[in-house]
Amino acid sequence: MATKNKHFVLVHGMCHGAWCWYKLAAMLEAAGHRVTTPELLASGIDPTKIEEVESFADYCRPLLEAMAAVPPNEQVVLVGHSLAGFCIALAMEKFPTKVSVAVFVTAVMPSEMLSISKIEEEYSKEHPIEYFLDSTFSADPEIPGPKPVITLGPTYLATKMYQLCPTSGPDIGKKTIKAREHIQFWPRKTRHDQ
Template structure:
């Protein structure tokens, strides 16, 4: 990769269960090419000191990103990248700080929008991991209430997330993944109000991973059809961990 004469500022937002650590390879490539790169740990993720049970609202989860966006100078435009569930986080930032984002990149991810209900997307995504293989949920509010947290297990990571990735990346993930709070649908509905005026003013690019076992192709197609981005790119032979 050639050195860029006008370095860009990329802000990379990880998916559920992961942290800033998941970007370590791409960060090395981008910085060696002269770009500025910021990686963030969302609430209860990576090395963020809070635990999942302290992150009971979606606003708590995305607060590190929102605080970072608020700290950017008004004339500082970034390229905002969200991996999978990170698409929800960057969508919230797009609605709140559209003037600070030159383009938003949805990497193999969830893309809510004004014309597709974020709660529906969230519910479908949650149902795709709950009860699968060795994924574990907790019931802090009692067994008769909905589960409160979930964490993906090694078997699920190996077959649905990292099945085409180097075994070293799988080993790293099995060591570092953390549980995430299962936010109530009404909380998502309250926090994820996206408008054409704000969210819709930001240019969007979707990057598709054809061998993504964690996201049904029909689901991805629906999100693109209901909320058409400016561009769709594909990385051949890539799994969920693009």
Template sequence: MADNGCNKHLVLVHGACIGGWSYFKVAARLRSAGYRVTAPDMAASGVDPRPMRDVPTFRDYTAPLLGLLGSLPPGEKVVLVGHSLGGVNVALAAELFPDKIAAAVFLCAFMPDHTSRPSHVLEKFIEGDWLDWMDTEMKPQDAEGKLPTSMMFGPQITREKLLQLCSPEDLTLVRSLMRVSSMFVEDLQVQQPFSKGGYGSVRKVYIVCKQDLAIPEGFQRWMIESNPVEEVNEIDADHCVMLSRPDELARCLADIADSYA
């Protein structure tokens, strides 16, 4: 990867139960090539101090990303990358700040359309039994059911479905830093679809991870067929591609930034 980033800005959004730290290998490679990289923690994730019970809605969860985009100087655009559940964060951000986003990149991520409710892709994923949840813990957070169901990946699913191509060191790191999260399905079910003029107007790129056992390639392809994108890239990687294939992912993201930003 040549040193030609020209200060192009990539914002990398993590998935459930992990944090911005998950991009450490990719961020280092992109920065050394001259790109600006920000990898924010969503609320109650990474080093954000809040507990999940203090984050009742998906918009609350996404607030750190929305604050970042809202603070960008006029005219600045970013390449916004979402991994896994982070694709829904990217969609919400694109809905609210379409003029701030040069391209929205979905990295083996849930990609909503702009005709169905934002929960639709998550519901289809769950209903279709695309994932054996193994030792994942799903729990109500409150007796009244006002808070979204919490989720925590167990050691078995992390090892066998999320990081099966990663090193033992990476697996140890991920297990030690994982936090309780949520898919926020209950909250996303009561939201209106994203708009054609907001999220629908933003250019989209999908990166398919071909050995993903968490969001399998078949489901990734279904989302692309349901909501066509400008470009599809492929990496021969597991779900945690940023850890298992950081060189390929950094090159891919640099190419996308060079094309769209």
């Protein structure tokens, strides 16, 4: 029985970029599938500055544009990692007929019973500042209002994010990871505030 080729939309997590999916995208394409890997705003190689991102929907705009471009008679397999769970949930809400299935890969998964604010609250309880090891939290003077920025530290990256990767994984990550506005996604005090 022949398997119909699918269209996968792979969405990267916080502070990362579309590069995260390069191995999986290559394998899926080699198997005959179509793959789209949108670069979310101010992420990866996207030149947008974090202070130019006005809202979470704005941050997700490249995904929403990719979904809008999907023909009306086509459905995609929507895959999100980490913070991209919020993004794919938004895309599912805006384009319900264009999604055949959504896959949340160690991703946040909001629902009617579990709101974004509740997820943020639980995440903050389970991940105190100390969890982030040598990462730094700071207030960016370029961003109006109290919006701390997180910069992921090399020890955090090596032990919490890339511990199972070959040595090239952390090197690629260190070169392309960007500081991420943190308060928009889950408020917490900065190290400076403590």
